[in-house]
Amino acid sequence: xxxxxxxxxxxxxxxxxxxxxxxxxxxxxxxxxxxxxxxxxxxxxxxxxxxxxxxxxxxxxxxxxxxxxxxxxxxxxxxxxxxxxxxxxxxxxxxxxxxxxxxxxxxxxxxxxxxxxxxxxxxxxxxxxxxxxxxxxxxxxxxxxxxxxxxxxxxxxxxxxxxxxxxxxxxxxxxxxxxxxxxxxxxxxxxxxxxxxxxxxxxxxxxx
Numbered sequence: 001x002x003x004x005x006x007x008x009x010x011x012x013x014x015x016x017x018x019x020x021x022x023x024x025x026x027x028x029x030x031x032x033x034x035x036x037x038x039x040x041x042x043x044x045x046x047x048x049x050x051x052x053x054x055x056x057x058x059x060x061x062x063x064x065x066x067x068x069x070x071x072x073x074x075x076x077x078x079x080x081x082x083x084x085x086x087x088x089x090x091x092x093x094x095x096x097x098x099x100x101x102x103x104x105x106x107x108x109x110x111x112x113x114x115x116x117x118x119x120x121x122x123x124x125x126x127x128x129x130x131x132x133x134x135x136x137x138x139x140x141x142x143x144x145x146x147x148x149x150x151x152x153x154x155x156x157x158x159x160x161x162x163x164x165x166x167x168x169x170x171x172x173x174x175x176x177x178x179x180x181x182x183x184x185x186x187x188x189x190x191x192x193x194x195x196x197x198x199x200x201x202x203x204x205x206x207x208x
Contacts, residue, residue, distance in 0.1 A: 007108070008047075008049060008050060008053060009049070009053050009056060009057060009060075009108055010106075010107075010108045011047050011049075012043060012044065012047040012049035012053065012057045013043075013057060013060050013061065013064075013106060013108050013148065014079065014092065014106060015042075015043035015046050015047040016039050016040050016042075016043030016044065016047075016057075016061055017039075017043075017064065017078075017079075017092065017106060018043070018078055018079040018092075019038075019039035019042045019043050019046075020035060020036055020039035020040075020043075020065065020068075021070055021075075021078040021079075021093060022078060023035040023038065023039055024070045024072075025070065025072070025075055025078075028072060029070075029072075030069040030070050030071075030072060031065075031068060031069045031070070033065070036061075036065040040058075040061055040065075044057070060108055060148050060149060063148060063149070063151065064106075064148050067151075071095055074095035074096055074097050074102070075093075075095060076094040076095060076096045077091075077093075077094045078092065078093045078094070079091075079092060079093075080094075082130065082134065087130075087174070089126070089127065089130060091103045091104075091105070091127065091131075092104055092105050092106050093105075094131075096135070099138060099139045099140060100138050100139060100140035100141060100142050100157065101131050101132075101135050101138050101140075101141050101142065102142040102143075102144060103127055103128075103131060103141075103142065103143050103144065104144045104146055105123070105127075105143065105144065105145055105146065106146050106148055107145055107146060107147050107148065107149075108148055108149055109147060109149065109150075110149060111150075112145075112147040112150045112152065112154070113145060113147075113154055114154070115154055115156065118143075118145050118154040118156055119156050121145075122170070122173060123143075124143045124145075124156060125163075125166040125169065125170050126170050126174075127143055128141045128143055128158060128163045128166070129163055129164075129166055129167060129170055132160055132163050132164075138160075139159065139160075140157050140158065140159060141157070141158055141159075141160070141163060142155060142156065142157045142158075143155070143156050144156075
């Protein structure tokens with residue numbers, strides 16, 4: 001099962017960001033306007049973004065590239081597929097520090113999250129559990145939501161014992177996802193994630 005698919009706009013942005021980070025790492029520089037421009041051209045070509053989405057992707061990229069700096073000393077990987085027996089997941093950017101693992105995740109939403117909302121996100125719980133299993137032994141694990149459009153970040157830092165408390169919940173949700181995939185039945189479920197969704201929905205349309 002592949003988790004956390006992006007919108008076409010998000011796919012294009014992620015492709016550009018990956019190309020840029022890779023270029024910076026290979027050149028050994030934190031930021032570079034020329035590399036940002038080349039990464040944009042490569043990412044647009046590879047993602048084949050629809051023409052009507054291009055102006056928005058341009059604005060997102062310009063805002064991101066103007067502020068992003070790669071931490072060369074802590075950089076581990078970007079957009080590298082992580083696989084387990086059951087799941088495939090691709091963290092956008094992973095840093096390894098002496099005391100913690102940091103995962104940064106780009107969001108191109110029109111709405112951001114508060115720290116309390118971010119702490120309750122399933123993606124955070126799933127990714128941190130996976131990170132703890134793949135890169136064990138750190139004092140802390142950090143997940144950073146980067147809201148590119150809105151220009152701010154939300155960082156949640158947890159200890160291993162706090163992350164372990166998510167395991168039963170994550171297992172229950174993934175079992176439900178397996179069943180939905182098996183039966184091809186994906187019922188709408190209300191929650192805080194509804195605030196990030198712009199699709200027509202029977203729950204949202206029901207005035208009760």
